[in-house]
Amino acid sequence: MATLTPARLRPRDIAHVGSAGLRGRPMRVVLSALGIAIGIATMIAVVGISASSKEQLMRRLDQLGTNMLVVTPGDSMFSGERAKLPKDAPAMAARIAGVEQVAALGALPYPVYRNDRVDELDTNGITLSAAAESLLAALRGRMAKGSWLNAANGRYPSVVLGHVAARRLGITEPGRQVYLNGRYFTVVGILAPLPMAEEIERSALVGWKAAQDLLAFDGHPTSIYERSTDESVVKVRDLLPRTVNPEHPEEVEITDPSAALQAKAASAGAFTNLLLGLGAVALLVGGVGVANTMIISVLERRHEIGLRRALGSTRGQIRLQFVTESLLLSGLGGLAGVLLGAAATWIYATSGGMPWVVPPWAMAGGFTATLAIGTVAGLYPAVRAARTSPTVALHAT
Known part of the structure; x- marks a missing residue:
């Protein structure tokens, strides 16, 4: 098999260098990020609404006394x-x-x-x-x-x-x-x-x-x-x-x-756990969407991957690139989800005359979960991209 050198690269191969990242697939990228955002927004809103309701009960208990x-x-x-x-x-x-x-x-x-x-x-x-x-x-x-x-x-x-x-x-x-x-x-x-x-x-x-x-x-x-x-x-x-x-x-x-109010505050977490489970399912679906986007990205960018390998990029660098893109996609969706969940909690709390409470651990945990989902979702596509043969990639039609 002939060895690839920069002199033998075709102009159309060089053009692929500028196509790195998530450009060229805006609708698919938006939908994948939206799946992550919906999952995180659901979890944040559930926790926030539950925390706001519980805070209202506790304030009422403090005011009325036990x-x-x-x-x-x-x-x-x-x-x-x-x-x-x-x-x-x-x-x-x-x-x-x-x-x-x-x-x-x-x-x-x-x-x-x-x-x-x-x-x-x-x-x-x-x-x-x-x-x-x-x-x-x-x-x-x-x-x-x-x-x-x-x-x-x-x-x-x-x-x-x-x-x-x-x-x-x-x-x-x-x-x-x-x-x-x-x-x-x-x-x-x-x-x-x-x-x-x-x-x-x-x-x-x-x-x-x-x-x-x-x-x-x-x-x-x-x-x-x-x-x-x-x-x-x-x-x-x-x-x-x-x-x-x-x-x-x-x-x-x-x-x-006061026992009824105390019991109501104590049982607020039971229903919350169920809704959190639904939010986790939505988050998992979003992670599958990210993985699907990244796999298709590997298939569409074979020329880019081959060119980078031919120019000296190692398999580790290729893996890092695709995992980073997956993290970026999930992170943007997670950030949007945190903001949407906090906004939904604010609307619910304001309309019901309740205090607006979104626990910091919920926001930090939700965003961390998106990064974990992004890492897992990007691993297989990254490994597949790193294993792509530069010769086959550059000469594939």
Whole structure:
């Protein structure tokens, strides 16, 4: 076989020197990079959205606190019916060491209507309760509009609506009236959302004194909301049943309303892992696209490879060239994917009123994954290019 020398190279062979790299195949290059970008964007967006949701939950927990317990009556061990808490149960709970705030709620059996012309069966799922003046502070709630029940308005026919109850009744401003137990009550306020007391969001609340005077309330609380110091929560939980109902502590139930939010935050990763798996599949598909592009590139650039070998390039240099091109293609797709994923997270978080959180490890890990995919995808094409015979490559038609 004749030896190749620069003098025997044809002009069309020399022209291939300027065709190195990824030029000449823009559509295929864009599609391959797009596959990588979609995979990384999916993974970044999934992690970012999950992290943003979890951050919102944690901020809500920090704001509402995890030191609140709710005392409710259980079933009577004798009659099987719902037991009653003693009237002085709230005052007794307040005497426990470590307890900082106590407030009571008493359920009333009357439905709440928009006016006296509404069908009696159309209750909209709104409950009526007597509320202690300290309830808002114990729940760390706030008023969306109007004022809370106090010593002045709490003895008259006035009512505060939870925000869900107000929406169902079609009431948006204080000053309107609602109809209950044969008379009208004036709405003096509308509560802001209470994530840790959803039962109150669907309730209409009247003053404790007004409930006794106007609605025949017997004074037995049906829920007691208690806040203690963080270090006293476990001890207070153990003492509450025997304190609020010494005669029948077994008829007392204690719940932690923050447990649902904590469980929701803890389980946020379960669904995230599934979506991350889907993102990984998309990333793998993108890697296959890069490998396909690089293999076709080797076939299309045989003249260039042969010319470089004839001019003295080693097999290692050829391998390095194609692996570098594969890394460049994957890296550009990965960078675009990180930006797209971060942008998608920002849009989702902004539209949902959540904080925008994209963990740095997710961006760094995603970009590193693209480089790993690029290296793996470029290895076989690089080895195949390095094994190309310069003589065969230059004389192939």
